[in-house]
Amino acid sequence: MKNRVLLFDKSSQGVDLKKVKELAIKILKEADLTRVELSLVMLGEDEARQLNMDYRKMEYIPEVLAFPLTKEEVDEDGWTRLGDIVLCVDEWKREMKSRGGEKWKIVEEWLRHALKNLLK
Template identity: 40%
Template sequence: MTLTVDVQIASQASDLPTSEQLQSWVEAALAGHQWQDGDAELTIRVVDEDEGLELNRDYRQRDYPTNVLSFPFTAPIPMPVTLLGDLVVCAAVVAREAEEQGKTLTAHWAHMIVHGTLHLLGYDHIEDTEAEQMERLETTILTGLGYSDPYAEVSH
């Protein structure tokens, strides 16, 4: 299987992860998940707060920019490549949350990419049991990458 991660930078932020980091985090989230044999593709669009606000308002009816939005794709007909969907990540929100939570920026970026990719695979956190399952999986993936448990309380 070949994974293509199309990265679109629509942000003025200067402290963004590399394309290689983004690709490795997506690959880690996809490891062990069978969605379909063959090649897969997804897009990661990094945005500033204005676009993040607009998308969150238009698609989730929430009037604030959020850290990551996931837009899963379901092909209406069979395709030679599995298009998993799009992730939109608001750089400023991720940076602010990392600081507020006492995490490194890289660790929080990794968490947001893993979290969003799991949403593209159908995971959710609306119900408590779903949230617990998703959080356990995120923790396993991120600790496997060498990061701390993203849900552990951090003392300041």
């Protein structure tokens, strides 16, 4: 059975959501996860900083945040809802400049890191 990735681009920066979704599905498959649902949200730096402050009491712009769902929130339909991963598009662009444009490698690293946090 396949996995589901829900995407929300709130950054208004023209992110290639199809490619981000492909990477997320690849990572879920490599982790031997099936029938899981993952939500990915792309945000700008102001929104990412605010989330970091609201939920972690840290006042900086994060690259990526992970918000796991509790066991009680797993649906009865057999699908496991892992939670939300938030990627800061502005931080992504800064990281691309410092690393010479490794655009998709950066996102893949961030998604792997966030997924590891969701599965703890």
